[in-house]
Amino acid sequence: MHKEKVANGIWWVDIPEAGLFVQCGCPADSVKQLFKRGLISEVERDGFTYETGPNAILLSDVALQGGEFANLAEFPVLQMLYRQGLIIPGHPRNDGTRPLLIGLPEQLQAQSSYIMHGSYGVPSVEELVESGCEPELARAIMRMKLRFAFGRMRDTSELLDLRVASSEATELRNGVFVRRKGFNLYEFTCGASSLTVDLSLQSGESFESPFTLPPRQIGRGYFSVVHIGEGDGWDAEKPCMGSIVVFQGRIYLVDAGPHILDSLTALGIGVNEIDGIFQTHSHDDHFAGLTSLVRSDHRIRYYAAPAVRASVAKKLSALMDIAEESFDRYFDVVDLALDVWNDIEGLEVRPLLSAHPVETTVLFFRACGANGPVIYAHLADIPTFDILRKMVTEDGLAPGVDRAYQERLERELLARADLKKIDAGGGSIHGSAMDFRSDPSPRILISHVAGPLSDQQKQVGSSASFGQEDIMIAGNEDYALDAVFRQLCSYFATPAYNVRMLLNCPKRRFAAGSLILRQGDPHEAIYLVVQGIVEVFDLSDGVRGTMGMGSLIGEYSALHDASAFRTFRAQSDVVSLRIPTVLYNEFLGRTGLGGEARRVAETRQFLQDIWLFGEMISFPVLRSLAQDSRTLVLAAGEGAAPGDGVHIVREGRLELMSGDERVAEIGKGSVFGGDEVLQKGEAQRVRALDDAELLSIPGKALLGIPIVQWKLFETLKKRMLSSIRH
Secondary structure (H helix, E strand, C coil): CEEEEEECCEEEEEEHHHCEEEEECECCCHHHHHHHCCCCCEEEECCEEEECCCCEEECCCCCEECCEECECCHHHHHHHHHHCCCCCCCCCCCCCCCCEEEECHHHHHHHHHHHHHHHHCCCCHHHHHHHCCCHHHHHHHHHHHHHHCCCCCCCHHHHCEEEECCCCCEEEECCEEEEEEECCEEEEEECCEEEEEECCCCCCCCCCCCCCCCCCCCCCCCEEEEEEECECCCCCCCCECEEEEEECCEEEEECCCCCHHHHHHHCCCCHHHEEEEECCCCCHHHHCCHHHHCCCCCCEEEEECHHHHHHHHHHHHHHHCCCHHHHHHHEEEEECCCCCCEEECCEEEEEEECCCCCCCEEEEEEEEECCEEEEEEEECCCCCHHHHHHCECCCCCCCCECHHHHHHHHHHHCCCCCEEEEECCCCCCCCCHHHHCCCCCCCEEEECCCCCCCHHHHHHCECCCCCEEEEEECCCCCHHHHHHHHHHHHHHCCCHHHHHHHHCCCEEEECCCCEEECCCCCCCEEEEEEECCEEEEECCCCEEEEECCCCEECHHHHHCCCCCCCEEEECCCEEEEEEEHHHHHHHHHHHCCHHHHHHHHHHHHHHHCCCCCCECCCHHHHHHHHHHCEEEEECCCCEECCCCCEEEEEECCEEEEECCEEEEEECCCCEEECHHHHCCCCCCEEEECCCEEEEEECHHHCCCCHHHHHHHHHHHHHHHHHCCCC
């Protein structure tokens, strides 16, 4: 038996004598991590070229770790079934033995449903109609999907051998057993040999990206496109196909692939700066980054055609074991009408149904410049024209598409755009660059490909590097500074002319990795972040967090005329305004905000030091939480039911109670409550072991903050599973 660490949260266990190769843990891009470690390689046998790799997957006990998806088996399963050939008729690797999926019953059930929705999307005409599709369109979508599915949607159990792991040893295959020893802790045995795998992320760890991205700083112009992904789900060297559309300084994502947060950080974009996301479809290489967008202090607007939105909601619901309606708790959903220009505050977008195994749209974006309309076409996950033509059938009930649809889709895909990004991944479900040889568009980008472009592809279009920016319509305004101005007006609740006093300060730039303030050093100015991400930490007490646009670096220590309270480091390239402390105090004196600013800063700093609020929550939101909070003082021995919401221990020690029984002892900095925010359980009771002080934030103040709800959800699930013995 052999074990090795692949990446954080991913382990490899192989028992060659039993013919078993187990991938333990499957967060986003786990297949790419296996490629990089050489655990998947290309071989040739009996005239077939195919890949090696795992034939079993062990799932994490929980769907989330560190706020990110921990179980994304879609691409690992596809790699086993198709790239290894385990399901392909006549393939030398296909001996009738199905790959294994191993885990707790609830995770096996969740993954089965998630893989089914990832393969087929919305599974019935009736559910498509319920999502908002017209019946005729719903039937057309179902016919198309059934053609890709070879006429029948198969249950996950037909493709995989599902094995429940428990505290009792379960045989996997050929004398190899697995046993669950505790939360995320599994023991493999084969004869007299055994080894243990721990799938939990350790303190300070997160799921790793397989690639490193260079820091770039992008403009916040009038209309531009920033290229953040040109690869596919298999390319271990670059992110999956995706773009950022900037319009009038507002930032919109087109899809959210794996490790989207790393891409945003490299570009100096905080998740709170994202105005919206346009979704093309629900495959993991375009969907897995949605958890990163939940790490926002507001519900980001979610734009998609109704069928695409329903497909994504069902897949997310399956992964997280939550109601589909919960999607609205995390995103501000806006349905887009197909085939027409939808006006999004001046930016127009037109979705067009593509031919793909799940509900998919290509997207056209349009804005008006000095010389008329300018169009960006984002053609993700399109078919080759040869495949599309073979799908045509005259039988209106048979799997396939009508000729009218085929001709129209080809015509629309080849229509002129000022900038066009095309899926050229090839195969049975992706496009071909050669179909666009006669395309009249002046600039074509080849995307959704693994490795470098071929000579044929180079004759059709160009490639784009990470962070490359196409300016569609030049702008003359400083939209980034305007956004900071609005945040400051909200934070200080003072007339705009007062805030402009601060905005007249000089700009100071910090390169990624450089120190802005070092803990303990004196400083004569504070820094207002205009663009970029700042990491804040204090190793002495384990505090670590991030701050973004609109944050005031060093404000707390400046208000107390003290040296720097924490260390602040530029995580990306940072643009800031250097505000002398003398000027800041003059501003507070003139506005009469001095006392209020100190009170709010005290509570805000306390909240930022707590894990629940220490990640990219903007200053105005922290101010609102500070204003909504109340202080509860308990004498030693006194009991209380603080009510709904989240409660934080500022001083003292308390006992958490369930009825008359003690559940746990908690101290300074501990967080409890919040179950009822997620509509789970009831508010908890406490008893003070010594004089104690609590800061309580009501549940209604937290309902509009997705990152807080997301963290509470993860904590609740982990606590429930940690206490259950399977």
